[in-house]
Amino acid sequence: MSFDPTKNIKIGLKHSLALLTLFFAFSGFSASAQESLAIRAGKIITGVGQEIKDGTILIEQGKIVAIGKEIQLPANVKVQRYPNGVIIPGFVFAHSQAGLRISNENLPVVPYISVMDGIDPISRNFPNLLREGVTTVHVLPGNRTRIGGQGAILRPYGKTVDEMLVKNASAIKISLAPGFGQSPMSHMAAMRNDFLSLYNYLKSLIPVEPGQELPEAGTAVSSLTGLVRPAPKWSAIDYKKIPEGKIDAQRMPFVKLIKKEIPAVIYCSQASDVLKAFEIMDTHGIKARIVMSSSAYKAKDILKKRKDLGPIVISPNLETTEIDPITGKEKKIKIGKVLHDAGIEFAVETVTPSGIFNLSGSYHPWFQVATLIKQGVPKDVALKALTLTAAKAIGLDHRLGSLEKGKDANFVIFSGDMFDVRTWVDHVFIEGREVYARSKDHELQELLKDKEKGN
Amino acid sequence: MSPLVVPNHKNKLKSLLLLLLFALMVSPAVQADDHKKKEKAKKKEAPKSYVLKAGRLYTGTGELLEPAVVIVKDGKITAIGKKLDLPKDLPVLDYSTQTILPGFIAFNLPLAGRNSDARSLSPEYLALDAYDIFREYNSLLRAGITSAGISTRSNRLLSGRGLVVKTGGAKGEEHKRIVRAAGGFEVQLGEPSKRPPSVYNPPVLASPDDPFKVLPIQPPVSRAGALHALSELMAMAKAYDAKRKEKGSKTSFEPGLEALRDLVSGKDYLKVQADRAIDIVALADLAHKNKVSVAFEGAREAYRLRELLAQRKIPVVLTGTFEPGKLSREDLSQTTIYGASQDGIVGTLLKAGVKVGLQTPSDSPDLLLFQALDAVRLGISTQDALKTITSTPAEILGVQDRVGSLQKGKDADFVVFEEDPFKTGGSPVATFVSGKMVYPLLKDQPEDITLIRCGIVYPVSSAPIHGGVIALKDGKIHAVGNAAVLGMFPNAKKVIDATDQVVIPGMIDAVSQLGVHSERIFPTTSRNHPSGGGGRATYRLYDALDPKDPDLQVVGNVGFTTVLLTPDPVGSFSGQITAIKIRGKDQDPKVVKDPVAFLMGSVSTSTLKSAQKYHETWVKYEKALEDHKKKLEKEAKEKKEKEKAQAEKGKEGKKPTPKPAAKAPTEPTRSKDMDVLRAIFTGKLPVLVNARSESYFKNIFVGLTDKVKTKVTIMGPSGLSSASRDELRRRKIGFLMHPSSIQNKASFPQQLDSNGIPFGIVSGTSVGARDLPFQIAYAVREGLSEKAALEAVTLAPARFFGLDKNIGSIEDKKDADLVFLSGRPFGLTTQVLRVMVDGKFVYQKEK
Secondary structure, X not given: OOOOOOOXXXXXXXXXXXXXXXXXXXXXXXXXXXXXXXXXXXXXXOOOOOEEEEEEEEEEOOEEEEEEOOOOOOOOOEEEEEEEEEEEXXXXXXXXXOOEOOOOOOOOEOOOOEHHHOEOOOOOHHHHHHHHOEEEEEEOOOOOOOEEEEOEEEOOOOOOHHHHEEEOOOOEEEEOOOOOOOOHHHHHHHHHHHHHHHHHHHHHHOOOOOOOOOOOOEEEEOOOOOOEEEEOOHHHOOHHHOOOOOOOOOOHHHHHHHOOOOOEEEEEOXXXXXXXXXXXHHHHOOOEEEXXXXXXXXXXXXXXXXXXXXXXXXXOOOEEEEEOOOOOOEEEEEHHHHHHHOOOOEEEOOOOOOOOOOOOHHHXXXXXXXXXXXXXXXXXXXXXXXXXXXXXXXXXXXXXXXXXXXXXOOEEEEOOOOOOOOOOEEEEEEOOEEEEEHHHOHHHHHHHHHHHHOO | OOOOOOOOHHHHHHHHHHHHHHHHXXXXXXXXXXXXXXXXXXXXXXXXXXXXEEEEEEOOOOOEEOOEEEEEEOOEEEEEEOOOOOXXXXXXXXXXXXXXXXXXXXXXXXXXXXXXXXXXXXXXXXXXXXXXXXOOOHHHHHOOEEEEEEOOOXXXXXXXXXXXXXXXXXXXXXXXXXXXXXXXXXXEOOHHHOOOOOOOOOOOOOEOOEOOOOOOOOOOOOHHHHHHHHHHHHHHHHHHHHHHHOOOOOOOOOHHHHHHHHHHOOOOEEEEEEOOHHHHHHHHHHHHHHOOEEEEEEOOOHHHHHHHHHHOOOOEEEEOOOEOOEOOOOOHHHHHHOOOOOOHHHHHHHHOOOOEEEEOOOOXXXXXXXXXXXXXXXXXXXXXXXXXXXXXXXXXXXXOOOOOOOOOOOEOOEEEEOOOHHHHOOOOOEEEEOOEEEEOOOOOOOOOOEEEEEEEEOOOOOOOEEOOEEEEEOOEEEEEEOOHHHHHOOOOOEEEEEEEEEEEEOEEEEEEOOOOHHHHHOOOOOOOOOOOOOOOOOOEHHHHOOOOOOHHHHHHOOOEEEEEEOOOOOOOOOEEEEEEEOOOOOOOOEEEEEEEXXXXXXXXXXXXXXXXXXXXXXXXHHHHHHHHHHHHHHHHHHHHHHHHHHHHHOOOOOOOXXXXXXXXXXXXXXXXXXXXXXXXXXXXXXXXEEOOOHHHHHHHHHHHHOOOOOOEEEEOOOOOOHHHHHHHHHHOOEEEEOOHHHHHOOOHHHHHHHOOOOEEEOOOOOOHHHHHHHHHHHHHHOOOOHHHHHHHOOHHHHHHOOOOOOOOOOOOOOEOOEEEEOOOOOOOOOOXXXXXXXXXXXXXXXX
């Protein structure tokens, strides 16, 4: 492929722009990726339904400024060519415990802790994620804490957690799975109480004249179940009236949740938990995303009717078996297919590995995509479940998840077709910078050394 | 964004405009299409409104309607009575020969798991939080249980509030299964709730103001402790309620006490598990003092307090004692000492005026009806027994406005029984929740279903079904079963009423010479016969069939829908057998299978040997031919490659001398007769072999069955030695007999039946089949079982000749060939009323 550099009079301007941005560089990561770069590849899958043969991506300051088959390139741009390469958007994990050795605190209500303090930046999880082509990972506390800590959205690349950080305090984890020694009854009663006591606490902070006391919590009726449940009167709390610095630092993140400054991620361990998640969202007016186990698919019709949910995140197990009530035989439930047919937008999780390499297929993002396709989900929807829809589930779809103009230059270059067993992740780019190259992956080379010799 | 990149805006705009235009043009069409699809989907769904007819209907409130009509609209009952003005636009669900009961109500099922929390008093806990509303409880629906109280079930004094749900239905809107989200505070008195563990409940955000501390040991240890804890809780709840009612109340919200406000204000009740009289009386007093309602559960000693319970209008839900395999542990001597009569505890309490409900032991939740039947056995009335599992538990659970009885305005939850369960027992055939059938589950909902409601169906492949229903689709049987089939296809296009008739599969005459008069005039043995004469393998009696022969109708009208046209047993290879279906006078008969079998007049070892030799020669030839073809292909390929190599090398070298082509194997001499016979060696064509006496059997076994792969059926003599019978059974050889076997020895077919030898009875003549049913009726009178007799003219011959995929029994996917009788099959006065072939009536008896 020959490339005729177009003569452009605006070269000088371009350079001065680049210099300018150098001054305004805020993050250590993106500052280093200011140069413009063009990537040419045999095929570019944009992740929004397009496939560009022999396409080019032009990157400036970590963002995609142009993508297409025939695009004009600036004169002195560095062009990297991958004639056999297949480019797809970098994978996004919407719910993960990567880098956390212990993901649950033993106290049930810990909104004040943050995964930022628990993540081990030199954990093997991260290089492993890069090797798989993952460019963004939403790390959240585990499913065994009632009101868990705050999550963070990271790049799996960097020496410190701060370097890896994309977004801090991204969400607060709420789990509807009862903790050890608890039944769903006591778990939910305690959950209702957690919100009540926060209300009572905030109420106590606002100085009032005698006789002007703020209202006590009341009750409200759930629209779906008809249950009369305790309901704090959050609208009565005027946060401006709370003296500065009066709110306990430990309670602050929980308060932010109520103020809708942080969304919640609610884990549903079974279908009926979905009704409880709705109860929490309605009673306290919080923003929430649903993460659900493989048995929660039964609530599909009810999930579908609710319009404010955004994509649902489904657990790594994409298949479950149950007894067919008609035939009495065990039948396989293809969760991806069932949800897609129901018209539900969903993102898919992968298994967080414990060792260096995990043999289970659902550890690999491409395997999850392939499983969805095998179940009968359309190809683009299946890919989106780990790219654009996952980005939407973490509220970053304006930046991540697809290869479009203006988005972060996060992508993976495969050595060939993504689902071919002989295909490898050759290169991974995050914000326009190559963060992984198989040729430099010493760990992988060490592991495959003997194999390639034929032993 | 860099200004250096100039995207092609113009093109983009153009394409956008085009797209927009296209979308505008297409969208109305798309919408219309969508609309159509939606309409179609609507049609396929079961109707939400219909008229329900019942032979007998118990309302659950003490009334019995006979017959009954119910109008169901959107899952609710809008009218019910013996006779109603029926709206004409509604479909009819006709259960006019069945009995309908209200859906049963299980008072307390422990389906919310176990509340393992350690607290003794936790009124704010909800069974709803632990119950999986999405689970299918099919065993309950099968048992007719449509609603259930779900408890918090725990060994704690007051463990929380129960829940009332429907056990099924509302697919896609499962939350609608909730009838009452919270109701009934579960109290456990007696030993289980005593000595609870102490609770360690650290403050989540510990501070100097709220330090970690160990809570004291919890009550209760004794009955007094339990009662004290409860009355204290009651007092607290009352005080809390009063304070909360004040305007501008400063009392902060306490979830447990907030929940108990419903109790002290009379909206909710205490659901107390207590067995001992002393516990019951103590709690009854506590409830009385605090003016709260209470219901007792379990309550084995309640009969001792019946006057008190009646006076205070306290209901009791007893646990039935029937469990499969377990004998009653009740000390019946005690009941007599304390004045209980022979009526059992239920009767005793009812007589005293106590409201009594019944529940099952928790191990067998599906035996609710059995507990009520047990109570009937002990002497209480049917209506009272029904109330104990329907309206009474509904009333106690506080859901009587929706479920528990069949009355105007209530949910259409009902159970269909083939016969009155209080008279004959039996299990439900169908269960409905909110007007929709939930048991058995629907497989699919095809359109164009015709239903036949029968008096008795004899499917032959299974036991007779009283009140059976057959669903037909496109001339085939789509489903067969009890009255549940009616509810499965509420959209049926047509319902044929045959409730006073007996339905059997169309009969098969496996050896017949029907409709071939000309053949009888020119005996087939004659070599001058136009067909070339009988006694040869290519001979086919079917060729001589006169489709307009009136004899066909004579035989068809007695219920034979399929006959096998069989040549005379002449020579050793007598000819081919053809199966035809008789389809009334307006249609010519149709070939079912041709040839369906091959007839051997006798087994001649030498002829068989030559046939086998012929077959083997041909197999050899065919294999050789195959090999030859492969070889040629290979050679052609090699030749091409060589030429290619040659071309690459250039024109140097000599051209290789072409090899002489391999010789093709020579074809053996062909014989048409022998060609037909090859099918018996490959197993493709069954053989019917004639044996005039047992002495031919050895020849058949050794010469035929041991040599050929095909299925062999013997048309045999009228009597068999036990050795022959053993041999037939061992070799799984079918046996066909002529009615003369019955004449000689009426016990002969019985003998075969009891020896497990499948047999068929055939006419062997032209119109002889007309009298065949009556001949068999004679055998039945002489002791042949009805089942074996029916099989002999249906499934047995169908199996012998490989026709059982399509005919021979009333089963899914088989042809709808049915015979409608006035009485039992082979009843001496039974008449054939109608005959159906491929879903169409081909004969109707004139009235």
